[in-house]
Amino acid sequence: xxxxxxxxxxxxxxxxxxxxxxxxxxxxxxxxxxxxxxxxxxxxxxxxxxxxxxxxxxxxxxxxxxxxxxxxxxxxxxxxxxxxxxxxxxxxxxxxxxxxxxxxxxxxxxxxxxxxxxxxxxxxxxxxxxxxxxxxxxxxxxxxxxxxxxxxxxxxxxxxxxxxxxxxxxxxxxxxxxxxxxxxxxxxxxxxxxxxxxxxxxxxxxxxxxxxxxxxxxxxxxxxxxxxxxxxxxxxxxxxxxxxxxxxxxxxxxxxxxxxxxxxxxxxxxxxxxxxxxxxxxxxxxxxxxxxxxxxxxxxxxx
Amino acid sequence: xxxxxxxxxxxxxxxxxxxxxxxxxxxxxxxxxxxxxxxxxxxxxxxxxxxxxxxxxxxxxxxxxxxxxxxxxxxxxxxxxxxxxxxxxxxxxxxxxxxxxxxxxxxxxxxxxxxxxxxxxxxxxxxxxxxxxxxxxxxxxxxxxxxxxxxxxxxxxxxxxxxxxxxxxxxxxxxxxxxxxxxxxxxxxxxxxxxxxxxxxxxxxxxxxxxxxxxxxxxxxxxxxxxxxxxxxxxxxxxxxxxxxxxxxxxx
Numbered sequence: 001x002x003x004x005x006x007x008x009x010x011x012x013x014x015x016x017x018x019x020x021x022x023x024x025x026x027x028x029x030x031x032x033x034x035x036x037x038x039x040x041x042x043x044x045x046x047x048x049x050x051x052x053x054x055x056x057x058x059x060x061x062x063x064x065x066x067x068x069x070x071x072x073x074x075x076x077x078x079x080x081x082x083x084x085x086x087x088x089x090x091x092x093x094x095x096x097x098x099x100x101x102x103x104x105x106x107x108x109x110x111x112x113x114x115x116x117x118x119x120x121x122x123x124x125x126x127x128x129x130x131x132x133x134x135x136x137x138x139x140x141x142x143x144x145x146x147x148x149x150x151x152x153x154x155x156x157x158x159x160x161x162x163x164x165x166x167x168x169x170x171x172x173x174x175x176x177x178x179x180x181x182x183x184x185x186x187x188x189x190x191x192x193x194x195x196x197x198x199x200x201x202x203x204x205x206x207x208x209x210x211x212x213x214x215x216x217x218x219x220x221x222x223x224x225x226x227x228x229x230x231x232x233x234x235x236x237x238x239x240x241x242x243x244x245x246x247x248x249x250x251x252x253x254x255x256x257x258x259x260x261x262x263x264x265x266x267x268x269x270x271x272x273x274x275x276x277x278x279x280x281x282x283x284x285x286x287x288x289x290x291x292x293x294x295x296x297x298x299x300x301x302x303x
Numbered sequence: 304x305x306x307x308x309x310x311x312x313x314x315x316x317x318x319x320x321x322x323x324x325x326x327x328x329x330x331x332x333x334x335x336x337x338x339x340x341x342x343x344x345x346x347x348x349x350x351x352x353x354x355x356x357x358x359x360x361x362x363x364x365x366x367x368x369x370x371x372x373x374x375x376x377x378x379x380x381x382x383x384x385x386x387x388x389x390x391x392x393x394x395x396x397x398x399x400x401x402x403x404x405x406x407x408x409x410x411x412x413x414x415x416x417x418x419x420x421x422x423x424x425x426x427x428x429x430x431x432x433x434x435x436x437x438x439x440x441x442x443x444x445x446x447x448x449x450x451x452x453x454x455x456x457x458x459x460x461x462x463x464x465x466x467x468x469x470x471x472x473x474x475x476x477x478x479x480x481x482x483x484x485x486x487x488x489x490x491x492x493x494x495x496x497x498x499x500x501x502x503x504x505x506x507x508x509x510x511x512x513x514x515x516x517x518x519x520x521x522x523x524x525x526x527x528x529x530x531x532x533x534x535x536x537x538x539x540x541x542x543x544x545x546x547x548x549x550x551x552x553x554x555x
Contacts, residue, residue, distance in 0.1 A: 050405045051404075051405060052401060052404060052405060070407050072405055072406060072407045072408075073407040075405065076405075077401070077402075077405040079398065079401045079402070081398060082398075082401070082402060083397045083398040083399045083401070083402070084399065084402070085309075085313065085399060087313060087316045087317065096305065096309055097402070097406065099305040100305055100306070100403065100406040100407075100408050101406045101407060102407055142402075145402060149406075
């Protein structure tokens with residue numbers, strides 16, 4: 001059962017279409033990553049879902065909600081570059097956010113305290129002005145303010161892109177924990193991050209979804225696997241034999257390694273290994289090299 | 304309410320609650336005091352040439368308080384405009400509104416919290432300023448009753464309310480604080496121009512508030528013109544705030 005349905009979402013600016021006919025569904029508890037190069041429309045989609053932009057056409061619907069109710073209470077949003085009231089302390093800002101999200105004051109205070117604990121802001125830092133916080137602390141505070149009212153959907157715009165490796169790790173871990181409690185939609189251009197925590201990927205190019213599915217599905221679909229074989233000797237002779245197999249589409253020799261591409265990788269593997277064992281080929285290594293994420297990304301997004 | 308409390312806290316932390324009243328007080332008492340001490344000032348810088356006599360006009364208390372108001376109308380308004388130019392525009396420009404407006408916050412509350420908190424600051428500053436001026440006037444020039452002070456504060460406060468509302472309106476419309484200030488001041492200038500050109504038709508134009516206040520002090524009674532002008536000013540202010548809420552909502 002989809003709890004959020006985005007239907008034919010289009011956002012046009014004066015003469016530019018930032019998002020074009022984007023549709024997708026969100027199941028409860030899912031974590032979806034929006035991937036695409038800069039300018040693909042990721043931020044526009046997220047801002048539209050968060051209610052900061054009005055779609056030119058198309059609809060965003062939450063299950064069990066009437067059309068005009070304020071969906072903002074179900075949503076937590078962290079922009080790419082969060083800006084706080086720097087004259088407030090971390091604690092004050094969280095309480096303030098909580099009250100804006102209609103929590104009663106005592107409840108907001110309790111939530112703020114437990115979240116400060118959770119995101120690991122030290123006791124002393126909690127009462128310091130936000131202007132003194134480090135980048136990682138600000139990002140974690142940003143996530144805390146986004147989840148203060150326990151939203152159903154957490155929207156994060158490039159949550160880890162601007163952080164150093166340590167900060168990145170902390171935020172990813174936090175997201176991993178939050179996945180248990182809410183659905184998460186986040187954008188990134190770092191594929192490994194998407195791979196690490198998302199259940200589903202949406203690949204965007206120039207405002208359109210060009211591919212979607214789980215990591216595994218996409219891997220299988222875009223698998224342009226290569227077989228890499230190394231021989232002790234006589235590599236040319238074996239290359240010729242392999243090239244004659246019907247499944248093999250191409251082969252070439254680079255140094256001591258034979259690179260083989262095939263129309264059906266499973267079958268090719270079987271044939272080669274059969275031949276190798278029957279004819280006692282002097283193999284030193286046999287390796288199936290899966291297409292990396294980057295390859296897939298380039299393939300989908302570039303053309 | 305949360306937004307309103309935040310505004311008060313912010314204006315306290317960034318010291319607006321200190322410097323705005325001080326500036327207004329300073330502007331209010333500058334003219335009364337310098338006019339009173341003018342002879343001494345002239346003496347101390349060398350005096351007048353022998354033989355020439357300076358006829359110092361005798362100022363009536365109402366005239367002196369009008370000097371305060373005229374200072375406030377020029378420099379005071381400028382200060383208020385500069386102080387309020389970034390209240391929304393600045394927040395939008397920096398991006399902090401992204402965090403605020405994704406919360407279930409009514410745009411109405413966001414705008415009115417800003418408006419009311421600014422008005423509070425302005426009215427209290429104005430009262431303090433005129434109170435100080437009133438004190439010196441009573442000391443140096445002659446009687447001006449406390450009731451009159453309250454009346455002046457009330458009617459003149461309406462004019463400043465209009466200025467603040469105008470600033471809020473441009474704040475909701477435009478993201479650049481400098482441009483907000485420029486447009487606000489431009490509008491005030493255009494209004495005063497219109498007032499001068501069409502004075503005979505627009506009897507209740509807000510810019511006339513000051514002159515009606517002077518009339519009130521001279522004749523000692525509330526004229527219908529004054530009350531009508533006050534009403535027009537109030538209605539305009541409220542209309543501006545409503546318009547602000549509306550433009551803020553339809554923006555993107």
